Amino acid sequence: GENVEQHPSTLSVQEGDSAVIKCTYSDSASNYFPWYKQELGKGPQLIIDIRSNVGEKKDQRIAVTLNKTAKHFSLHITETQPEDSAVYFCAATPNYGGSQGNLIFGKGTKLSVKP
Amino acid sequence: EPEVTQTPSHQVTQMGQEVILRCVPISNHLYFYWYRQILGQKVEFLVSFYNNEISEKSEIFDDQFSVERPDGSNFTLKIRSTKLEDSAMYFCASSGERGYEQYFGPGTRLTVT
Secondary structure, eight states: OOOEEEEOSEEEEETTSOEEEEEEESOTTOOEEEEEEEOTTSOOEEEEEEETTOSEEEETTEEEEEETTTTEEEEEEOSOOGGGOEEEEEEEBOOSTTOOOOOEEOOOEEEEEEO | OOOOEEEOSEEEEOTTOOEEEEEEOOTTOOEEEEEEEOTTSOOEEEEEEETTEEEEEOTTOOTTEEEEOOSSSOEEEEESSOOGGGOEEEEEEEESBTTBSOEEOOOEEEEEO
């Protein structure tokens, strides 16, 4: 089955700097890659996603890139702010017969943005 | 903005007891999911539900678990005989299109003592 690896597990940056989180996946048939932000005590919040027919997607300070050949995708946050501090999860959805799109998550990256 | 809601926010139960966790998905969504997150670990898929039946389930979702959509709005997860290792956050999610843009609820923290 699908396996998603995520690095780094923790990331500390200064306010205003950029942050990059990387994920790799194992199943070449996976076709959808969302990123979730989870604040303490809350549910995962979808912040951006990318489908396999696109190489890059941007939404204000957040961007995601996908390299299907290498089977990896990355989250880029520019001009980080203290409120970006949270745990970020990448995920992939397998695309085999019968799959209803359940998400396979990475282990998460705890991002700390220091003022 | 529409959102997924879950009740209760926290449930404490004794080992061997039955619990029902409740979710109200986003109203026009067709695909429903349960996930769980043991403290400090990653989110794990439990089950997906579409067209009033289970579509897919993980190894975690054994005979002690069941799901139901008793009416047009609620989606429930039942654990028949809870174990200590069932202690976790349980998240409900829904999407309007198979697998894409899954929106998660705030979760129910289940504590089994």
